[in-house]
Amino acid sequence: MATDWRSYLQDHHAAHPGAVQEVLTRVRSGDHNPYRWLARAVPPSAHRVLDLACGGGAMLRELQAERRTVVGLDLSAAELAVARSHSEGPFVRADGVRLPFADGSLDVVTSVLGLLVIQPLDRAIHEITRVLRPGGALAVLAPSVWLMPPRELAEVTRLTRVLRTRPQFPNPVERTGVKALLAWHQLRRVEDKREVYFYTVQDEQDAARLVEALYLPGATDRRRDLAVEHLVHRVRKQGSVRIAVGMRRVVAIK
Numbered sequence: 001m002a003t004d005w006r007s008y009l010q011d012h013h014a015a016h017p018g019a020v021q022e023v024l025t026r027v028r029s030g031d032h033n034p035y036r037w038l039a040r041a042v043p044p045s046a047h048r049v050l051d052l053a054c055g056g057g058a059m060l061r062e063l064q065a066e067r068r069t070v071v072g073l074d075l076s077a078a079e080l081a082v083a084r085s086h087s088e089g090p091f092v093r094a095d096g097v098r099l100p101f102a103d104g105s106l107d108v109v110t111s112v113l114g115l116l117v118i119q120p121l122d123r124a125i126h127e128i129t130r131v132l133r134p135g136g137a138l139a140v141l142a143p144s145v146w147l148m149p150p151r152e153l154a155e156v157t158r159l160t161r162v163l164r165t166r167p168q169f170p171n172p173v174e175r176t177g178v179k180a181l182l183a184w185h186q187l188r189r190v191e192d193k194r195e196v197y198f199y200t201v202q203d204e205q206d207a208a209r210l211v212e213a214l215y216l217p218g219a220t221d222r223r224r225d226l227a228v229e230h231l232v233h234r235v236r237k238q239g240s241v242r243i244a245v246g247m248r249r250v251v252a253i254k
């Protein structure tokens with residue numbers, strides 16, 4: 001049966017607000033996590049920045065800079081409550097396909113996994129292009145399934161076997177950031193990079209945090225519990241478990 005993504009996302013984020021950032025702030029590649037990597041793509045001259053689908057607000061904290069206003073926008077009241085408990089915002093509750101900003105009013109729009117969930121994707125990109133000023137930039141992160149090291153790939157395969165499903169997203173993963181799609185909306189892609197991060201599971205809390213953050217519309221609660229048990233069992237056996245998280249950073253200019 002096809003997933004009713006609108007209801008699924010609403011329920012998932014109401015039940016687990018802040019779960020995505022709990023994982024993404026802990027994944028590492030060298031000296032940074034994905035939020036820091038994306039923030040590095042934002043020029044210091046960007047004064048008016050929107051973080052689209054901001055969730056619990058981790059990206060806003062990374063983007064803070066002098067003479068810069070960063071607005072966080074999300075559809076989920078529960079996610080925005082988490083975001084407000086960490087920083088002042090400003091935050092806006094709105095749908096990503098109807099951005100409450102004037103044409104050409106923003107220097108940069110960032111989004112961590114937002115383009116995977118906002119539907120329809122075309123409409124979201126149209127709106128982003130509308131609110132960016134000429135020369136402004138869209139900088140996004142999307143998951144990347146490429147470059148997964150074989151050992152970590154085997155770990156993910158074991159986990160999905162226990163879950164009897166894999167993490168899913170409303171929009172096709174590899175379509176986000178595609179050059180032709182962006183060009184259709186008058187955005188010129190200037191960067192498309194991939195980086196592999198690692199999430200380390202050392203105890204039951206790490207395992208539960210990971211499973212909680214995943215979109216698993218096909219998994220029962222029992223399967224989720226079994227996935228946590230499976231990870232704890234692997235930790236007991238080998239000390240820790242490393243889960244690879246592939247990320248893709250795409251930057252496009254209007």
Ligand SMILES: C[S@@+](CC[C@H](N)C(=O)[O-])C[C@H]1O[C@@H](n2cnc3c(N)ncnc32)[C@H](O)[C@@H]1O
Binds near residue numbers: 052059112
């Ligand atoms: C995968 S989470 C990423 C959250 C955040 N960027 C982070 O890194 O923690 C996706 C976010 O998109 C939000 N969302 C889903 N549909 C949306 C829509 N149509 N407009 C705005 N936000 C939406 C969800 O509430 C959720 O916070």
